[in-house]
Amino acid sequence: MSVHPLSRRIGEVLELDPAARAIEYDGHWVTWAQLGGLSRQIAAAVQPGAQVGILLRNTPAHIATVLGVLSAGACVVVINPSRGDERIRADITALDLPVIVGTPDDIELLAEPIDTTTVVSIGDLDSAVQIRRATPTQPGPATVAVQMLTSGTTGPPKRVDLTYDMLAVSVIGTDFTAATAPSAVSSSVAIVNAPLVHIGGVYRVLQCVCEARPFVLLPRFELSSWAEAVRRYRPKAVSLVPAALRMVLHSDLGPDDLAGVRAVTSGTAPLSAEDAEAFTDKFGIPVLTSYAATEFGGGVAGWTLADHRTYWQSKRGSVGRASVGAQLRVVSDDGTPLDPDQQGLLEVKPGQLGPRAQWVRTTDLAxxxxxxxxxxxxxxxxxxxxxxxxxxxxxxxxxLESHPAVLGAAVVGRPDERLGDTPVAMVELRDASSASGTDLTEYLRGRLAPYEIPSEIAVVESIPRTPSGKADLTAVRQHFTGREP
Incomplete structure (x- = not known):
């Protein structure tokens, strides 16, 4: 069975300079040799094409596990260990996977595997894996690399198949079959603060690995640890979801703290032009927004530095232009392509799907x-x-987020017997006593039409969010309706 270029690239990088530093985690560096050692143990425990469920956490051992599964030509099935024990158990039972990987605690508390499941327990990078092996299944085609969970913003997360080719296009390039591995480990250090259970985390990790770039791995975005890493390693680019970007914007950090950063990329959720400009005004760093979806295998549109310098003032609020290989169009409800500047439904031909890609209808108005x-x-x-x-x-x-006291907001519809639905809003403040729901309602009167003003504004300590940093609209709606999703 031939080895996919993505699998080959991972193996080449792990062997490039084994003694060099690979990941900083919790203040300590681990080497490429340590990553490679656990990766090879995992690869030996799975068969090409096998579906391997991983209870994914942001640790070096879990990254090595993902690399091992991909090195073996198998499929990573992402399992979020933070969704609640009962839902995780039900999820694993329904998946009926041939292989499950997790920490000993995860396996004991959550997996409850059946006799036909091979169970792999992982500790730290220097510990041997523990394997309870079941009868192996017949290997299948190594086509799907990752079954990734969607963000679950509006309902239960779904799994989307990301093929080896899609990921290779995203992290190696369109001509990934001819691309060669780096000749040395990079001297620059990246920062990964996105969760591995979201495509942004997997993409960023694979990008760093395929470029032989060491990186700081954070368990989650936390302002002080993120800022410390930025000050220490001075990366040229950092990635912040809108909620994290607003935290940085409204913090006590100044331009000196972000010295060396030339651009901030931001995606996964809408970011207002006002916030982007305020960030640039405060730190002197352009914010390059993008448009992506799990189903596309990554980004399909975004700003470049060159476009930002030339067009930002006239195109502010845009998410940029089509990425290399992608095509975009806006259509009417019946699918008729519309002229420039007409509003309709967005359709995409993702570059990650190759030249035979078909138009994909989104639910986004554009x-x-x-x-x-x-x-x-x-x-x-x-x-x-x-x-x-x-x-x-x-x-x-x-x-709402244009109010100086508001850190973040989420808006949903609530059923109303007379009007059908009314908008309601959940708001998180920078200072708990800085504004009330009444204050915010008054603020909106000069900024929105009367029918757009929420019928209720709930000020909360924190907005429930998905692993990708988006507001969990299902949980927000439940707050107002009192009904289970």
Whole structure:
């Protein structure tokens, strides 16, 4: 069975300079040799094409496990160990996987594997794995690399197949079959603060590995540890989801703390042009927003530094232009392509799917101008119809987040017997006593139409969020309705 270029690249990098530093975690560096040792143990425990469920956490051992599964030509099935014990057990039972990997505690508390499942317990990088082996299944084609969970913003997370080719395009390049591995481990250090249970985390880790770039791994985004890593290693680029970017923006950090950073990339959720400009004004760093989806295997549009310098003032609020290999268009409800600047549904041909990709209809309302810049206007399936008037939650959220006291906001529809639905909002403040729901309602009166103003604004300590940093709209809706999702 031939080895996929992505699997080969991982193996080449792990052998490139075994003694060099690979990952800093909890203040300590581990080497490529340590990563490679555990990776090879995992690869020996699985068969090509096998589905391998991993209770993924942001640790070096879990990264080595992912690399081992991909080196073997098998499929990583992402399992989020933070969704609650009962849901995780039900998920694992329904998946009926031939291999499960997790820490001893995860396996004991959550997995409850059946006799036909091979169970692999991992500790730290220097500990031998413990294997309870079941009868091996017949190997299948090594096509799907990762079954990735969607963010679960509006409902239960779903699994999306990311093929080896899709990931290779994203992290190696469009001509990944001819690409060669780096000749040496990079001297620059990246920062990975996205969770491995989200495509952003897997993508960032694989990108660093394929570039032989050492990185700081954070268990989650936490302002002080992130800022310390930025000050110590001065990366040229950092990635921040909008919620994290707003935390940095409204913190006591100054330009000296982010010295060396030339660009901040931001995706996964909408970021207002006002926040992007405020960040640039404070730190002197451009914010390059992007548009991506798990189903596309990564990004399909985004800003470049060159475009930002030339077009930001005239295209502010856009998420940039189509990425290399991707095509974008806006269509009417019946699928008719629309002219520039007309609003409709966004369709995408992702570059990660190759030249035979078909148009994929999204639920995002959008417009594309004559220069190819894309604006995301909201989600058609989240529009709130209040007494016949359409309310786009992102418009209301952006208005709330423009208030100087607001750290973040989430807006959903709540059923109403008379009006059908009304918008309601959950708000997280920078200072708990800095504003009330009444204050915020008054603030919105000069910024929104009367029918767009939420019928209720709940000020909370923290907005429930998905692993990718998006507001968990299902949990927000449950807060207002009192009903289980």
């Amino acid at each position: 417009r594309i101008d004559a220069d190819g810049f894309l604006w995301i206007l909201g989600r058609a399936d989240q529009a709130i119809i209040r007494g016949g008037f359409k309310v786009l939650p992102d418009d209301v959220r952006a208005a």
